[in-house]
Amino acid sequence: MNSNIAIEMRGITKRFGKVVANDSIDLIIKKGEILSLLGENGSGKTTLMNMLAGIYQPDEGQIFAEGEPLTIRSPKDAYECGIGMIHQHYKLVDVFTAAQNIVLGLKDEKLDLKTINSKVKEICDRYSFIIDPSMKIYDMSVSQKQTVEIVKVLYRGADILILDEPTAVLTPQETEKLFTVLRNMRADGKAIVIITHKLNEVMAISDEVAVLRKGKYIGTVKTCETSPQALTDMMVGHAVTLNIDRPKYDSQFPRLKVEGLTCVDDEGITKLDGVTFTAKGGEILGVAGIAGSGQKELLESITGLYPIKQGTVDFVTDEGKEKNLVGLTPMQIRKTGVGMAFVPEDRLGMGLVGSMGMTGNMMLRSWKKGKGVFLNRKSPEELAKKVWDELEVVTPSTSFPVRRLSGGNVQKVLVGREIASLPKILMTAYPVRGLDINTSYAIYNLLTEQKMNGVSVIFVGEDLDVLLELCDRILVLCGGKVSGIVDARTATKEEIGFMMTTVGGKEAADVQ
Amino acid sequence: MSSETVNIPFVRLAKRESMDPRKVWAIRIGSIVIAILLGMLPMFITGNNPFKAYQIIISGALGKPIYIKQTIKIAIPLLGCALAIAPCFKMRFWNIGAEGQITAGAIAASYFALNWYDKVPSFVLLAIMFIAATIAGGIWGLIPAFFKAKWNTNETLFTLMMNYIIIGIVSWLQGGPWEGRKGSQIIPMFNDSARLPVVFGIHCGWIIVLVLVILMHIYMNYTKHGYEIAVIGDSENTARYAGMNVGRIMMRTMFLSGGICGIIGFIVVTGANHTLYNGVANGVGFTSITVAWLSQLNAFAMILISIMLAILTKGSNTLQTKLKVPASISDIVIGILLFCMLSCEFFINYKLIFRPRKTEIKEASV
Ligand SMILES: Nc1ncnc2c1ncn2[C@@H]1O[C@H](COP(=O)(O)OP(=O)(O)OP(=O)(O)O)[C@@H](O)[C@H]1O
Ligand SMILES: [Mg+2]
Numbered sequence: 001m002n003s004n005i006a007i008e009m010r011g012i013t014k015r016f017g018k019v020v021a022n023d024s025i026d027l028i029i030k031k032g033e034i035l036s037l038l039g040e041n042g043s044g045k046t047t048l049m050n051m052l053a054g055i056y057q058p059d060e061g062q063i064f065a066e067g068e069p070l071t072i073r074s075p076k077d078a079y080e081c082g083i084g085m086i087h088q089h090y091k092l093v094d095v096f097t098a099a100q101n102i103v104l105g106l107k108d109e110k111l112d113l114k115t116i117n118s119k120v121k122e123i124c125d126r127y128s129f130i131i132d133p134s135m136k137i138y139d140m141s142v143s144q145k146q147t148v149e150i151v152k153v154l155y156r157g158a159d160i161l162i163l164d165e166p167t168a169v170l171t172p173q174e175t176e177k178l179f180t181v182l183r184n185m186r187a188d189g190k191a192i193v194i195i196t197h198k199l200n201e202v203m204a205i206s207d208e209v210a211v212l213r214k215g216k217y218i219g220t221v222k223t224c225e226t227s228p229q230a231l232t233d234m235m236v237g238h239a240v241t242l243n244i245d246r247p248k249y250d251s252q253f254p255r256l257k258v259e260g261l262t263c264v265d266d267e268g269i270t271k272l273d274g275v276t277f278t279a280k281g282g283e284i285l286g287v288a289g290i291a292g293s294g295q296k297e298l299l300e301s302i303t304g305l306y307p308i309k310q311g312t313v314d315f316v317t318d319e320g321k322e323k324n325l326v327g328l329t330p331m332q333i334r335k336t337g338v339g340m341a342f343v344p345e346d347r348l349g350m351g352l353v354g355s356m357g358m359t360g361n362m363m364l365r366s367w368k369k370g371k372g373v374f375l376n377r378k379s380p381e382e383l384a385k386k387v388w389d390e391l392e393v394v395t396p397s398t399s400f401p402v403r404r405l406s407g408g409n410v411q412k413v414l415v416g417r418e419i420a421s422l423p424k425i426l427m428t429a430y431p432v433r434g435l436d437i438n439t440s441y442a443i444y445n446l447l448t449e450q451k452m453n454g455v456s457v458i459f460v461g462e463d464l465d466v467l468l469e470l471c472d473r474i475l476v477l478c479g480g481k482v483s484g485i486v487d488a489r490t491a492t493k494e495e496i497g498f499m500m501t502t503v504g505g506k507e508a509a510d511v512q
Numbered sequence: 513m514s515s516e517t518v519n520i521p522f523v524r525l526a527k528r529e530s531m532d533p534r535k536v537w538a539i540r541i542g543s544i545v546i547a548i549l550l551g552m553l554p555m556f557i558t559g560n561n562p563f564k565a566y567q568i569i570i571s572g573a574l575g576k577p578i579y580i581k582q583t584i585k586i587a588i589p590l591l592g593c594a595l596a597i598a599p600c601f602k603m604r605f606w607n608i609g610a611e612g613q614i615t616a617g618a619i620a621a622s623y624f625a626l627n628w629y630d631k632v633p634s635f636v637l638l639a640i641m642f643i644a645a646t647i648a649g650g651i652w653g654l655i656p657a658f659f660k661a662k663w664n665t666n667e668t669l670f671t672l673m674m675n676y677i678i679i680g681i682v683s684w685l686q687g688g689p690w691e692g693r694k695g696s697q698i699i700p701m702f703n704d705s706a707r708l709p710v711v712f713g714i715h716c717g718w719i720i721v722l723v724l725v726i727l728m729h730i731y732m733n734y735t736k737h738g739y740e741i742a743v744i745g746d747s748e749n750t751a752r753y754a755g756m757n758v759g760r761i762m763m764r765t766m767f768l769s770g771g772i773c774g775i776i777g778f779i780v781v782t783g784a785n786h787t788l789y790n791g792v793a794n795g796v797g798f799t800s801i802t803v804a805w806l807s808q809l810n811a812f813a814m815i816l817i818s819i820m821l822a823i824l825t826k827g828s829n830t831l832q833t834k835l836k837v838p839a840s841i842s843d844i845v846i847g848i849l850l851f852c853m854l855s856c857e858f859f860i861n862y863k864l865i866f867r868p869r870k871t872e873i874k875e876a877s878v
Binding site (some may be wrong): 223303329330331335342344346348349350351352353354355356360363364365367370373374375 | 735738739743753754755756
């Protein structure tokens with residue numbers, strides 16, 4: 001039994017200033033098992049794992065390997081102990097090939113391509129990865145980059161693998177592939193820790209689940225003896241109901257008319273091709289599609305951030321008048337009184353200013369308001385306090401840089417600000433990516449609440465189950481074209497999945 | 513295993529998360545102490561008493577009222593120019609063309625000083641020179657920003673090259689159209705009416721830069737413009753998302769920055785030199801980058817840092833004449849001091865990890 005233990009953490013405490021990120025946590029990681037680490041946003045999962053990866057050192061407590069105390073001072077120490085962590089943000093050199101990235105930083109390696117390639121190939125074969133060692137990173141999809149990261153860790157001989165939210169950026173098919181690999185590694189006797197907020201994944205992949213809550217260790221349960229509901233209750237600390245309410249808004253009306261929208265990128269590649277749809281006030285219009293099918297361009301072109309080559313975008317006012325938005329800058333759109341809110345996919349790179357606190361970020365919408373040259377700080381400060389309160393953002397103060405908040409809290413700041421602008425159209429791209437289940441439901445409820453206020457909500461999502469449960473209609477994109485628009489109350493997952501890969505979906509396939 | 517332990521470097525770097533402010537100041541003060549100790553070395557080597565040398569530096573800079581005045585005169589353009597480049601650096605627009613923008617302002621001011629001194633009263637003349645210098649410096653700063661906004665050219669190279677162009681223009685003026693006595697290669701001294709009035713024994717440029725300190729502090733922290741600059745410095749995409757016109761803001765900020773540099777050029781020609789020559793900026797445009805960086809773009813901290821650098825400059829001049837040490841020795845001392853102060857910021861941001869002792873390695877490799 002004892003020999004089964006790969007790593008044991010005892011009484012680990014880690015503080016950041018006044019914040020206690022980990023409060024005397026005990027955790028056991030076993031060989032040949034997959035352990036899920038579960039907890040709400042900011043509960044300290046990443047921090048705890050970073051101490052195994054050598055990024056932080058514990059303030060108190062001790063890590064043991066095979067009963068011996070272990071000191072991990074740097075990522076390199078961690079590699080030498082056989083611990084490898086795949087972070088949420090990949091740390092690869094873009095202009096290098098996969099093979100170059102894999103051996104990067106290794107000293108005593110004879111750097112001839114042949115041995116490297118054969119060793120990489122051996123690892124890939126063993127766990128059924130697919131990877132082209134000579135491919136450059138910038139040519140790779142997110143999931144391929146992730147594969148390189150995993151191979152890189154295995155190449156260094158890691159026996160203990162830690163994956164921090166690996167599935168957040170993967171499509172369902174890619175996730176399934178990753179899980180196959182993880183199961184192969186488990187069979188090979190490796191110890192695996194996976195952090196994920198998706199309970200169905202926890203149930204599907206793990207042997208045991210360890211739960212953290214507000215920096216404290218709550219307990220470990222066997223996956224086969226628990227349920228999503230029980231896990232959520234453990235995570236949150238009290239019983240929660242997990243279902244999305246989908247009321248119908250009776251007087252829906254057209255709010256945004258898009259016709260023949262076509263966009264081309266810098267290199268002349270068509271990103272959107274004749275997209276036509278009408279978004280209605282009082283509904284949630286879902287947008288489904290394989291990653292990179294034009295979702296980003298669709299939202300950015302409507303908000304004036306991406307150049308439009310052809311087509312029309314018209315906002316319908318409350319009086320029924322149509323206002324053209326093509327060719328306007330975001331500021332011009334805002335000035336014409338078209339209430340448009342946008343939660344972009346890249347939260348810190350586009351939606352927020354990482355180095356500023358909540359107040360500074362609330363100002364991002366209101367900085368231009370008011371006469372004169374001076375900034376109005378008072379109302380953003382009040383708004384920040386309101387969002388802090390209502391969405392239960394975990395932050396020491398409204399001036400604490402948002403870059404240093406946990407992922408979920410960053411998103412709360414962004415969504416909170418956008419909803420507070422009282423929009424007529426609310427566009428969100430992957431709004432619950434990386435959020436814990438409780439916060440995700442809070443966001444779903446906020447969106448539904450907006451819908452019931454007559455707002456036209458556009459929801460770009462990746463989880464088809466959620467899209468089908470939350471939305472009124474779903475627009476399916478396929479390679480920049482509209483593959484079809486379906487009623488979310490009657491459509492099936494299979495139907496949408498088919499439309500994502502074939503323009504026109506079933507009908508088109510039937511004709512062929 | 514043993515081969516691997518050899519491969520652990522003796523010391524390596526890791527980025528620090530954050531640091532107690534008291535500790536930060538302790539490091540800063542410590543670095544100055546180390547700098548002073550290290551600075552003794554070159555004097556020791558050249559056979560001088562280091563304590564006496566420091567004493568000369570201090571007394572040479574602050575020993576008599578006249579020395580203090582001279583020191584302050586050195587600090588004025590440094591402070592003003594650091595204020596000018598602060599908004600650019602905050603925006604992550606690397607303006608290293610302050611030297612040229614100062615010179616452009618100086619040329620414009622000199623034009624009116626040389627040609628209009630008998631046409632309008634002194635007060636009006638100075639006002640015209642002030643405005644002309646601001647506009648000229650501003651335009652010289654605007655050009656690289658325009659190219660960056662339109663065609664995304666590299667501002668570092670562009671602003672640097674602009675320095676050499678304008679300095680060349682002054683050389684041409686010196687030997688050509690504005691030359692005083694034929695063959696002298698010197699532009700004549702300004703008429704009295706084109707000289708800055710003296711307040712408390714120093715030309716009133718010090719009042720101008722102190723006003724600028726307050727204005728710049730307000731501009732950066734309390735105005736919409738200051739906010740736009742901070743957002744762009746963090747992420748241009750976010751700025752665009754927030755509806756900011758990034759290109760226009762860049763051009764505006766560079767016009768402002770160049771304009772303030774132009775004012776410094778005006779102060780230098782009317783207050784200190786009373787003439788124009790091709791070395792009018794005298795490296796201030798570069799030294800002020802150090803001032804801006806050391807004070808972390810804080811306008812009030814710039815006052816202290818620029819005075820400190822001025823003390824060093826003035827004091828080491830005295831050192832040269834009194835101890836007859838070569839100019840290079842005092843340059844070395846200043847270099848050591850700056851090096852220590854800049855590198856202490858490095859230790860605030862990074863920490864060193866030393867190779868663990870043998871026993872720990874063994875534990876770590878099980
Ligand atoms: N470098 C840091 N400086 C200050 N506080 C930090 C730092 N890193 C994390 N924290 C705080 O520690 C707590 C735990 O953060 P951590 O990132 O470990 O959470 P998490 O469980 O991974 O959350 P998420 O699910 O959102 O990724 C949070 O309150 C966070 O704000
Ligand atoms: Mg995390």
